[in-house]
Amino acid sequence: MASILRRKLEYNLDTNRGNYMTLKSLSFAIDVLSMFTNENPTWGLRDLSKEMDVNHTIIYRILKTYESKNILVQNTDSKKYELGPGLASILSTYRSKNTLSDLLLPMMEELSDKTNESVFLTWKDKLEGVTVEIAESSNNIRFAVSKGTRTPLYLGASAKAIMAFLSREEQNEVIRQGIKKMTAKSMTDSSEIIRDLEKVKDKGWSYTEGEYSDDVFGISTPIFNTRGEVLASLTIAGPIYRINNENKDRILALLIEYTQKITDLISIFDEDKYI
Amino acid sequence: MASILRRKLEYNLDTNRGNYMTLKSLSFAIDVLSMFTNENPTWGLRDLSKEMDVNHTIIYRILKTYESKNILVQNTDSKKYELGPGLASILSTYRSKNTLSDLLLPMMEELSDKTNESVFLTWKDKLEGVTVEIAESSNNIRFAVSKGTRTPLYLGASAKAIMAFLSREEQNEVIRQGIKKMTAKSMTDSSEIIRDLEKVKDKGWSYTEGEYSDDVFGISTPIFNTRGEVLASLTIAGPIYRINNENKDRILALLIEYTQKITDLISIFDEDKYI
DNA sequence: ACCAATGGTTCTTTAAAAGAACCGAAAGGA
DNA sequence: TCCTTTCGGTTCTTTTAAAGAACCATTGGT
Numbered sequence: 001m002a003s004i005l006r007r008k009l010e011y012n013l014d015t016n017r018g019n020y021m022t023l024k025s026l027s028f029a030i031d032v033l034s035m036f037t038n039e040n041p042t043w044g045l046r047d048l049s050k051e052m053d054v055n056h057t058i059i060y061r062i063l064k065t066y067e068s069k070n071i072l073v074q075n076t077d078s079k080k081y082e083l084g085p086g087l088a089s090i091l092s093t094y095r096s097k098n099t100l101s102d103l104l105l106p107m108m109e110e111l112s113d114k115t116n117e118s119v120f121l122t123w124k125d126k127l128e129g130v131t132v133e134i135a136e137s138s139n140n141i142r143f144a145v146s147k148g149t150r151t152p153l154y155l156g157a158s159a160k161a162i163m164a165f166l167s168r169e170e171q172n173e174v175i176r177q178g179i180k181k182m183t184a185k186s187m188t189d190s191s192e193i194i195r196d197l198e199k200v201k202d203k204g205w206s207y208t209e210g211e212y213s214d215d216v217f218g219i220s221t222p223i224f225n226t227r228g229e230v231l232a233s234l235t236i237a238g239p240i241y242r243i244n245n246e247n248k249d250r251i252l253a254l255l256i257e258y259t260q261k262i263t264d265l266i267s268i269f270d271e272d273k274y275i
Numbered sequence: 276m277a278s279i280l281r282r283k284l285e286y287n288l289d290t291n292r293g294n295y296m297t298l299k300s301l302s303f304a305i306d307v308l309s310m311f312t313n314e315n316p317t318w319g320l321r322d323l324s325k326e327m328d329v330n331h332t333i334i335y336r337i338l339k340t341y342e343s344k345n346i347l348v349q350n351t352d353s354k355k356y357e358l359g360p361g362l363a364s365i366l367s368t369y370r371s372k373n374t375l376s377d378l379l380l381p382m383m384e385e386l387s388d389k390t391n392e393s394v395f396l397t398w399k400d401k402l403e404g405v406t407v408e409i410a411e412s413s414n415n416i417r418f419a420v421s422k423g424t425r426t427p428l429y430l431g432a433s434a435k436a437i438m439a440f441l442s443r444e445e446q447n448e449v450i451r452q453g454i455k456k457m458t459a460k461s462m463t464d465s466s467e468i469i470r471d472l473e474k475v476k477d478k479g480w481s482y483t484e485g486e487y488s489d490d491v492f493g494i495s496t497p498i499f500n501t502r503g504e505v506l507a508s509l510t511i512a513g514p515i516y517r518i519n520n521e522n523k524d525r526i527l528a529l530l531i532e533y534t535q536k537i538t539d540l541i542s543i544f545d546e547d548k549y550i
Numbered sequence: 551a552c553c554a555a556t557g558g559t560t561c562t563t564t565a566a567a568a569g570a571a572c573c574g575a576a577a578g579g580a
Numbered sequence: 581t582c583c584t585t586t587c588g589g590t591t592c593t594t595t596t597a598a599a600g601a602a603c604c605a606t607t608g609g610t
Contacts, residue, residue: 021590022340024566025598029301030344038368045557055600060558065297069305079557083369085378085540089312091366092539094358096501097316103360226371264367265360268543296559299597300567320588330569335589354588 029062033071038226042080091268100269101133104262108135108234111258115251117238118143121262122151122158122220123274124232127174129159132232132274143216143237154179154193155186157208157218161233164200165222171197185210205252206233209240217243219251221259225271232266232274234259303329304337308346313501317355366543375544376408379537383410383509386533390526392513393418396537397426397433397495399507402449404434407507418491418512429468430457432483432493436508439475440497446472460485480527484515492518494526496534501542509534 035048045063049056063081066072070086104121112119112135121133131149136142153163153174163171175190185208187193200206205221212218220235236255243251266273310323320338324331338356341347345361379396387394387410396408406424411417428438428449438446450465460483462468475481480496487493495510511530518526 021336022343023300023304023336025298025300026304026337026340027343029298029304030340030346033365034344036368037364038371041368041372046555056557057559057600058598061296061298061598062301064558065301065305068297068302069309071305083365083372085382085536087366087369088378088536088543089539090308090358090362091369091543093311093313093316094362094366095543096313097358103363107360261360261363264363267367268363268370321586331588332569332590333567336567339589349588 029065032059032062033066036072036081036083042075042078042082044078044080048081095268100265100273103265104133105135107258107261107265108133111135111236111254112137114254115236117236117242117251118145120145120158120235120237121223122162122233122235124153124162124230125150125274127153127170127177129153129162129233130274131158137238139238141239141242143213143218143239145237151212152177152180155182156212157206157220157237158233158235159212160197160200160206160208161220161222161235162230164197164206165224165230182212183210183214187211205255207248209243215240219248219255221255223259223263223266226267231271234262303333304340307334307337308341311347311356311358317350317353317357319353319355323356370543375540378540379408380410382533382536382540383408386410386511386529387412389529390511392511392517392526393420395420395433395510395512396498397437397508397510399428399437399505400425402428402445402452404428404437404508406433412513414513416514416517418488418493418514420512426487427452427455429454430461431487432481432495432512433508433510434487435472435475435481435483436495436497436510437505439472439481440499440505457487458485458489462486480530482523484518490515494523494530496530498534498538498541506541509537 032048032052035043035051043051045056045060048063049059052059063072063074066086067074067081067084070084072081072086073084074081108119108121116137116139118137119135120131122129123132124130129151131145131147131151134145134147136144151159153159153166163174166174171194175193179188179190179193180186181188187196205219207217207219209217216237217240218235218237220233222230223232223234225231234255236251307323307327310318310326318326320331320335323338324334327334338347338349341361342349342356342359345359347356347361348359349356383394383396391412391414393412394410395406397404398407399405404426406420406422406426409420409422411419426434428434428441438449441449446469450468454463454465454468455461456463462471480494482492482494484492491512492515493510493512495508497505498507498509500506509530511526
C-alpha cells in the first residue's frame, strides 16, 4: 500500500507535469533510457531498479523492450545493459537534419533569457580563444561581443576557463608569447596567473571582474571532449553592478546545467567543428 | 470492430515477438520514433497516424510525450514534429562508448553468418579501394582477404561499386592510370569498363565472377555520405560454385539491408574515419 | 552450507492506454 | 461566399496492457 502511494507520487513528481495527454509509461521508459549516461553507461537490472526505486519487474520489461529494438544490448557475460546500435539511425537522422550552430544558439538564447545576461561560446584555437557563438542579453545594458573575436588565453573568464585545463607546458607557452595589460585589473605577473589558474581548475569554473573589459564580469566553465581535453568554454557576462552573491550562485548553477547540454551536443557532432 | 482486430494484428506482426515480457505500448512508441528517418525527418500528426494506420489520438499522445522530453520538437509554424535535442545526452553516451570498428564488425559478422560467405568493407582512398574491415565466413572453403589490401577501382565487384558512382572525370583518371589484367575474365577495354559501370550505377550494385580472383564471385553495394558522395562499398564474396540464381537474390537482399545499417553507422561517426 | 545477491518468470489486480466522438481553426474548391 | 475537408488538439468511457507481489534458478561470497 505504501509502495503504491509512493510510486504514484514519484511518477507525478518525476516527469509528467500533470497533463493527461502524455503517456506515463512512455515517459518513464524514456527516463529509464536517460539513465545511461557517460558517467553511468552500463546498468544491471537490479542496480537500475534500486537507483530509480522502482520494482525490478517494471525495469526488466522496459529493458527487454529496448533490447528487442536494439536500443539497448545486454552484455552476455556481465548481463549488464548498455546503449546499442538501434540508436544509430536516429542519431544519423538527427545529425543530418541539424547543424551544430542551429542547435547551440537556441540553447544559449535560453540561458541568456534565464539569466538576463549575454552568453557566448569561446573555442580554443591554438593558443587563442575565438568567440564562435553569441546570444546577447535583451537587457538595454548588456555585454556585447562580436563573433570571431580573438582573445589571449590568460585574460578574462572565458579564456581562463580554457587555459586552466591545459598542460603546464601549454600554459607556459601562452605566457611566453607575451602578456599585455588590458585593464587596470589585468594580471601581469606570470606566477600570479598560474596560481589563479590552479584555483580555477580546482573549482571547475572561472570568475573575473573587469579583467578583459572594465566594468564587466564574466563567469565561465570549460567544455571538454570525450578524451577529457578542453575544447571551449561557455561564458555568461554582464555589467558588474548587476552581479551580487545571490544571483551569482543562481547564474553559476544555470551555467553548469547548460554546459552539460552543450557538451553533449558538441560530442555528437564533430568535436573539431570550429577549428 | 474491424479496426480493433486490425490493430491487434499489426501490433503482433510488427514488433512484439509474442513475448509477454516486453511492453507493447513502449515497443510501439519506439516504432513511432523510428519513423523519423533521413528520408522522412518531419511528420505531421495526421500524416503519421495515416502512415502507421493507427488512431491519431494514440500518435498524438506519444508525440506529446516525446515532446515533453525534448526528444521531438514541434515546429511552431508548420506544426510538424522532428527530432529534438532531448536525445543529445543519450546519443553522446552512445558515441563515446563505441568506436566505429567496434560497431561495424559485429554487424558484418552477422551478415557473414546469415549468408555463410565472407563480408568486407572497402574504403575509397584517392583512386584505390582499401579493405578496412573483414568478417570471414566460417565455411571451410571461403574467400579470404587481408586488412589493408589495396585494389584498383576498375577491377572486381567491391571496386566497381565505388567507381560506378564517381564522376566521369574521376573514372577517366582511374583508367588513365593504367589497366592491368589480373585474371582471364578481367576487363581491359576502357569503353567496355565504362559501359559496365553504367549498368552498375543503374542497378545500384555490382556483381562479378572471377574478375579479380579466379573462382571467386563478389556482390557489392556502395555506401554514400550524407552529401551523396560514395565513400566505400560493402561486399559479400565466396567461391563461384556456391552461388546460383536462387541464393544470389537472398544474398543481395541481405546485402542491401546491411548496407543501410552500416551507412547509418558511418554517418554518425566521422565520415572520413578511414581516409 | 548458508545467505544474499543476481536475472528472469508468473499471475492477479488495477491503473493507464485506447479509441470514438468531439472542437475550433485554417485551408481549399466551387 | 459558403461548404467541405483537413489539420492539431481535447474529452470521456471502455478495454487493454502495465504494475507488482511472489516466485524460481543461479551464482558468488562467507
